[in-house]
Amino acid sequence: MNFVDVDLNLLRVFDVMMRERSVTRAATELGRTQSAISHSLSKLRFLLQDELFTRHGGEMRPTPRAMELLSDISTALATIRASIDRHQVFNPATTRRNFRVGLTDYHAMTLIPGLIREFSRQAPNATLNVIPANGPEIGSSVYLRQVDCALTGAAIRDDPSLLRVELGQDRLFCAVWSGSKIASSAMTLETYLASSHLQISADGIAEGLADAALKQMGLRRNVVATISNYLVLPWALRGTELITHCGDAILQILDEKSEVTLIPPPLAISNVNAWLIVHRQMANDPGTKWLRDVIVGIYNGSRARDAKGGPSKALERRVFYE
Incomplete structure (x- = not known):
């Protein structure tokens, strides 16, 4: 394989496939047909001399070779994206981007109502997917770009590629x-x-x-x-x-x-920690930064209401305090 033989668009297909694990979803994100994505995968498999993705049920799982390539290819594409984004202004009011947020079951109950309202208000043309973020494996979902960021209370192993911000603690x-x-x-x-x-x-x-x-x-x-x-x-x-x-x-x-x-x-x-996790390569992406700010604002707003008002009148009769 020679570098001049590589169409760099093939690397975008690889990057999206690593996130989506689906030819159909990759085609939708890239605005291409499923047959075009399949054709690109065939080219990648020939150039890299590896199957890259194998079908397991309804999911395309990456091979060890694909996992090895992920860091270098994703880093390179993120660097290119960041260079371009520095000269563009992200406007949530006009973006049609799809955002994905990983939430634990616990945080989903308390944040989803406010998150959907604020997301729809600020970004009426964008779409939002809330993905279950239960368990330590959520770090892998962020690493593989299957979510833009995640809010979790799980203990996430230290990883230099992940940025963790502690939002607060629950008793x-x-x-x-x-x-x-x-x-x-x-x-x-x-x-x-x-x-x-x-x-x-x-x-x-x-x-x-x-x-x-x-x-x-x-x-x-x-x-x-x-x-x-x-x-x-x-x-x-x-x-x-x-x-x-x-x-x-x-x-x-x-x-x-x-x-x-x-x-x-x-x-x-x-106490239970609330960690907001994002891939370091996406930390300065304008869209990701906007989404993080929305989540942080909703989380802080809910905690401020708790600190100011405490439990509602209906709950005061049902909560015993020390």
Whole structure:
């Protein structure tokens, strides 16, 4: 293979395919036909002497050779894009760009309403996709440009290619059904340990911050079930004596109809960090910077409302404070 034989547009196809993992979606993003994308892939496979992508179900998965090429090709394209963007003004009011945000189930509940409203107001011609960002693998999604940025509380391994900004911290509470015996009084460690627990884990398996705190004390709780999202929390707790944990940001969406009472835990548990993650190569991209500012503004606005007003009147009767 000689460099003069390489059509640089083929590298754009490779870069988009690494994000989309789909010929159909890559064609849509690049404004080309599926057959044109398939033809470009054939050229790339011939030039690079590798299959590059293999089909697994409905997804085109990259080969080890493709993963090896990703960093160099994406870096080169990002450098070219940044050089061009420096001389252009990004205008959210006129852009037709598609943006992708990775959100955990927890952050999605509290941020999506405000995010959609503000995104639609500022960028009426753009489109937004909210992608599940549950678990440490979200770092890979940012690295592979499958999302423009992600907001997560998961522990992300240190990676020099990822920029992490801590937006804030949420305090963990015990959540119980408001009609339970536990909800009628402050919780003791004895009651906590004697009760059955519901664990909310992004992958439906992993332990939580409460388990880590208990291990340091030589104790463990009785987890009888694990679920993967917060959306079903009111229904999962209703009519039970179960205890689970959730951050205080959930106060924004709970009302009396949820029948959920929040109680401070009888042990010290680490707060949940909110990390905004973006690929360093895209940190100065005007569109990405705008999207980050929108998310940061919504997050800070919600925390400011919490600090100023605290729980609503409807919640004051259902939250026990120390």
